[in-house]
Amino acid sequence: MRSCVSLSLSAVLVCASVADAQRLEALRPETLKYVRVGTPNVILEHVQVIDGTGVAPVADQNVYLSGGKITTISAGADVAASKATTILDLRGYTVAPGIVGMHNHLFYIALPNLDADWNFDNPLAIPQMTFSAPRLYLANGVTTMRTTGSVETYTDLELKRAIEAGTLPGPHLDVTGPYLQGPNDIFIQMHTLTGPEDARQTVDYWADRGVTSFKAYMHITRDELRAAVRAAHKRGLKITGHLCSITYEEAAEIGIDDLEHGFFVNTELDPDKKADTCSDSQGDYTLEHMSPGSAEANKLIATLVSHHVAITSTLPVFEAGVPDRPPLRVAAMQALSDAAREAYLYRRSRPVGKPSHRDAAALLRRDMDLERAFVAAGGLLLAGPDPTGNGGVIPGFGDQRGIELLVEAGFTPVEAIRIATLNGAIYLGRQDQIGSIATGKNADLMVIKGDPATTIADIENVEIVFKDGVGYDSSKLNGSVRGRYGEY
């Protein structure tokens, strides 16, 4: 039995089986208007495939999508048109898996009354980007992401439900609970844990409400982290950390699953480091004094690998603090609100670093080298841009920039794409469904004009993003948030 639905704005008449029609009809108007390819069957014809596993690309393939899955991958051929099937001639294009973004926020950090000398008033405000962020992620190739610390956790959970229901456009979400944080004077919207029992209760409360991961933050104590790890693991959930009060080795011994920000925030060599207390340089000193191949670096990496602790590379947020780096691309600038654009331009004209004012360019290079050493030793490296308003790191665009920076770090383009796709899926335990282009997997993939395997900047040319077999129009989604990122 077949039925037909007309997709508004796409001018495609879709004739589908009842099951397919139900899948498409589940998309509500606010999602449907960004759909470019809505037929149940899709053939991506004569396309180069970068499959996400890190192997060399394969030229001239036909990739068949049906019922939301990748059903066949075969040699490129001209296929006759048929009912309920969209055929895209993709000569000159590449398909790669949808990005699995592992440090991807749904908020912005606003600096009240920021001036051109980078003075601002306290407290910092953290407005939700519930409107703009999911669209920017999906538009630019992110089909699954971890929120990596939430501020309005209920909002993020409702957003996840709305996306899964087809009411709003956006990627699949791994919603992370509220930051597990000790006393701090920066983020008034974060709860201060009162001890290990509070950490346990917080994990239990939010896990009961649908949160699927947790994040420890800079001032947590070892006892609190231990309690949170135990509570999360009891439910089969993972916990990551942007740490300072706890060193990477301490966290690995406690049982953390992932550490954010590459090797930037390990504090073990910081001269003023005291137990359970964040150090003054917040890890800059340690990074500066830990060269790849040194005894300290080898010991740390061996500990992380043997404890199966992943590392999340967040190169874009650190690039933003380095002078004389490339400017934001035009499409990314256009997404910014007036205030966010002003903050970005102030930051570029007067770059500032952490309080220590160490050589930001040298630290970025050092971190890149340690990330490569970690992978060479068998470590699982993940990627995410950390879009927090820190100098124009933007959802989606930042994920693409992160892949480019992994190539600058020394990974090959296909290795960098693997870090941003399959590695995230492996960490999430979802590698059987997502993270690579393979028969039977979910049809989550990005259609890219050009060849990022030879010219990594082509990763910016994402035109269509398929999520569960539905193709979303990147420029329409980007266009819908013009001037809004930083506002809502």
Ligand SMILES: [Zn+2]
């Ligand atoms: Zn972050």
